Amino acid sequence: TTPPPLTTPSPPHTTPPPTTPSQQPAPPSSPPHIMSYVASSHEFFAQHATTGEWECTRPCAPLRDYLVEGAEQCQECYVPEALVLKKGLLFDIVRPDSHHCCCFTKAYARYVEGTGSVLATVAAALPVHHAADLIPMQLRYFSPREVANLHGFPTWVTFPSTTPLRQQYQVLGNSLNVTVVAHLIRHLLRPAQLTNK
Secondary structure, eight states, X not given: OOOOOOOSOXXXXXXXXXXXXXXXXXXXXXXXXXXXXXXXXOSSXXXXXXXXOEEESSOOOOGGGGOOTTGGGOGGGBOOHHHHHHHGGGSOEEOTTOSOOOOOOTTBTTBOTTSOOEEESSOOOSOOOSGGGGGGGOEEEOOHHHHHHHTTOOTTOOOXXXXXXXXXXXXXXXXXXXXXXXXXXXXXXSOHHHHTO
């Protein structure tokens, strides 16, 4: 079955099928098309034999695999209680066993909505009706090293000890996931006869 053209992204388990290699022209130069071209290799998606739905073939590891031992000791990383009470319901809250988190921006730890997820360090009863219900979760920001881990940076990539925490978040928030970029470059540099198979 020929999958339909790539459409607006959906959650991982219902991600629309990518276009096939035969439908793709030579690798385009404009960035918006690069991801659909890479998806055409079917390295990341496969069609389920029974349901016909397209599924991710590279399941994400839980967030705990990216966490740093001792990060919970960083008092600077915890979300102030006053902020939780004021804007806590706007946070995207994840747990160590979560398999997703929001994209980190350079405004992470400065603004609340749409700048990146925060981690619930203590399991709490759900559902949450009021911001005060979030206090027992002891929410904290991901440490810069953890954000770097989620971006795929190797452990030897570090900041000078004099770099302020806010500046570290700003730099990481402007970065790209190096693992994704590596796959993009590897695919785009393949010989033409391999990409057209």
